Amino acid sequence: MKNLFFLGLTLVFSFAAYAQPVMQFKAGNDSYVVxxxxxxxxxxxxxxxxxxxxxxxxxxxxRIQTLDLKxxxxxxxxxxxxxxxxxxxxxxxxxxxPEFAQNNFVYVTYAKRLSAGKHTTAVxxxxxxxxxxxFDKWEDIFVARPAFSTSHHYGSRIVFDxxxxxxxxxxxxxxxxxxxxxxxxxxxxxxxxxxxxxxQDNPFxxxxxxxxxxxxxxxxxxxxxxxxxxxxxxxxxxxGPKGGDEINLVEKGKNYGWxxxxxxxxxxxxxxxxxxxTRSGMEQPLKYFVPSIAPSSLLVYRxxxxxxxxxxxxxxxxxxxxxxxxxxxDVATACEDRLLIGLNERxxxxxxxxxxxxxxxxxxxxxxxxxxxxx
Amino acid sequence: MLYLRxxxxxxxVAACSRAIISEREPAQSLEYRSCQVIKEEMIEVxxxxxxxxxxxxxxxxxxxxxxxxxxxxxxxDAYLPHLDDYAATLEYVNLNSxxxxxxxxxxxxxxxxxxxxxxxxxxxxxxxLRAWVLEGAQR
Numbered sequence: 001m002k003n004l005f006f007l008g009l010t011l012v013f014s015f016a017a018y019a020q021p022v023m024q025f026k027a028g029n030d031s032y033v034v035x036x037x038x039x040x041x042x043x044x045x046x047x048x049x050x051x052x053x054x055x056x057x058x059x060x061x062x063r064i065q066t067l068d069l070k071x072x073x074x075x076x077x078x079x080x081x082x083x084x085x086x087x088x089x090x091x092x093x094x095x096x097x098p099e100f101a102q103n104n105f106v107y108v109t110y111a112k113r114l115s116a117g118k119h120t121t122a123v124x125x126x127x128x129x130x131x132x133x134x135f136d137k138w139e140d141i142f143v144a145r146p147a148f149s150t151s152h153h154y155g156s157r158i159v160f161d162x163x164x165x166x167x168x169x170x171x172x173x174x175x176x177x178x179x180x181x182x183x184x185x186x187x188x189x190x191x192x193x194x195x196x197x198x199x200q201d202n203p204f205x206x207x208x209x210x211x212x213x214x215x216x217x218x219x220x221x222x223x224x225x226x227x228x229x230x231x232x233x234x235x236x237x238x239x240g241p242k243g244g245d246e247i248n249l250v251e252k253g254k255n256y257g258w259x260x261x262x263x264x265x266x267x268x269x270x271x272x273x274x275x276x277x278t279r280s281g282m283e284q285p286l287k288y289f290v291p292s293i294a295p296s297s298l299l300v301y302r303x304x305x306x307x308x309x310x311x312x313x314x315x316x317x318x319x320x321x322x323x324x325x326x327x328x329x330d331v332a333t334a335c336e337d338r339l340l341i342g343l344n345e346r347x348x349x350x351x352x353x354x355x356x357x358x359x360x361x362x363x364x365x366x367x368x369x370x371x372x373x374x375x
Numbered sequence: 376m377l378y379l380r381x382x383x384x385x386x387x388v389a390a391c392s393r394a395i396i397s398e399r400e401p402a403q404s405l406e407y408r409s410c411q412v413i414k415e416e417m418i419e420v421x422x423x424x425x426x427x428x429x430x431x432x433x434x435x436x437x438x439x440x441x442x443x444x445x446x447x448x449x450x451x452d453a454y455l456p457h458l459d460d461y462a463a464t465l466e467y468v469n470l471n472s473x474x475x476x477x478x479x480x481x482x483x484x485x486x487x488x489x490x491x492x493x494x495x496x497x498x499x500x501x502x503x504l505r506a507w508v509l510e511g512a513q514r
Contacts, residue, residue, distance in 0.1 A: 022417065022420070023416065023418055024415075024418060025413055025414060025415040027413050028411065038446045039488070040447065040489065041490055067446075068450075071450055072446055073447075073449060076447075288405070289407070291406070325410075332405065334410075335411075337411065337413060338413070339415075340415075341415060342415045342417050364491070
């Protein structure tokens with residue numbers, strides 16, 4: 001009896017107590033609080049919502065956990081996919097099927113070992129039994145060809161559009177010129193049905209030698225991807241060379257220019273290719289970042305709870321360690337806000353929660369939530 | 376801190392803008408420009424005065440486990456050991472050889488928490504846990 005009473009007490013207390021305020025900031029007259037929700041994990045690459053109270057998150061080291069937003073409790077899931085965790089590769093993004101309540105499908109992107117010393121970007125799905133905390137069988141719905149011995153530029157975020165198509169990016173894997181080649185997957189955005197089948201209205205279906213999964217090409221290392229339900233636009237953000245990180249509006253069949261045109265220079269200092277920034281038949285970015293911020297996630301915040309964020313691109317910066325805000329409107333020349341600088345953490349993923357707040361994960365193994373108001 | 380960052384930023388932006396202008400003379404300057412001054416303030420996490428704490432389970436739980444282990448070890452579905460429960464925690468204490476208790480080793484060898492060992496950040500918390508275990512892990 002005494003124990004029961006005690007348990008009740010701790011439940012009541014832990015509800016309120018687990019979210020720990022770590023920072024507050026002011027923009028104009030509006031105050032915001034940043035709360036730490038969980039800590040002590042590996043690099044948290046992807047964060048997604050299963051329902052109002054449950055987050056699912058991936059760690060680069062291969063673990064997938066859920067985070068109960070009522071109690072703050074993290075739970076390691078069972079029957080995880082086999083991933084190749086080295087360099088920039090590992091377990092990458094996670095997405096929850098729009099009809100998860102009916103079919104329980106969870107999708108991940110990851111680095112897959114294909115043969116000795118060769119790896120590639122792959123997408124797998126499995127059904128998650130939330131009560132058991134366990135996946136059934138993992139099934140690859142896509143494996144990028146070819147595989148390479150390099151261990152960088154895998155991409156890749158994964159999103160669904162309103163019709164249930166799946167989109168994700170495959171990085172150039174360090175093979176710049178192949179981004180322009182339609183007979184390989186690297187340097188491309190891919191569009192598939194949710195089970196991996198290829199939609200017959202994909203742009204290169206009838207093009208000889210072109211791979212039919214391709215939706216757009218000429219990408220370097222796309223690590224931000226967002227489907228804006230409000231407008232139906234698909235936005236992509238990629239790590240460019242120095243001074244060439246980009247936000248693009250991704251459209252069917254278009255060429256985004258890498259490595260032929262770019263606003264960046266090689267990190268070694270030299271120019272990329274012939275140093276061109278425009279060419280007909282190649283798309284201009286909506287925005288490029290000078291200096292580079294190394295973006296690894298992208299969101300268009302359409303909520304109203306955080307006024308500072310409304311109708312802005314929100315992206316997590318790895319190298320410049322902050323959360324970047326820039327307005328959609330006139331984005332090319334718009335000013336930017338840099339938040340969370342004081343955390344001194346590489347910001348990895350950013351999502352709008354079902355509660356309208358913003359959730360952010362970091363390479364230091366933490367998930368934060370930003371809310372309006374003060375302590 | 377903020378001031379330092381700002382100066383570094385300004386220097387960076389200045390350096391970049393020079394490079395760009397000399398190369399392609401864009402119609403508009405597109406480098407980083409901040410919208411407004413945003414004042415950030417870190418919230419001090421209350422530090423625990425371990426000296427004044429009695430060495431009992433409740434204090435270990437409220438100050439060490441709750442702050443550093445709860446996300447994984449509290450609640451009915453949590454990993455073993457269930458550090459919110461005295462009896463369950465005791466199973467990881469070796470009463471015949473207190474200093475080799477798995478509870479203590481897991482922290483002192485730097486394996487817990489898995490990705491950000493307590494040993495490397497909160498020596499005082501570890502010392503308090505150790506003192507409690509060595510005194511027999513009293514309720």
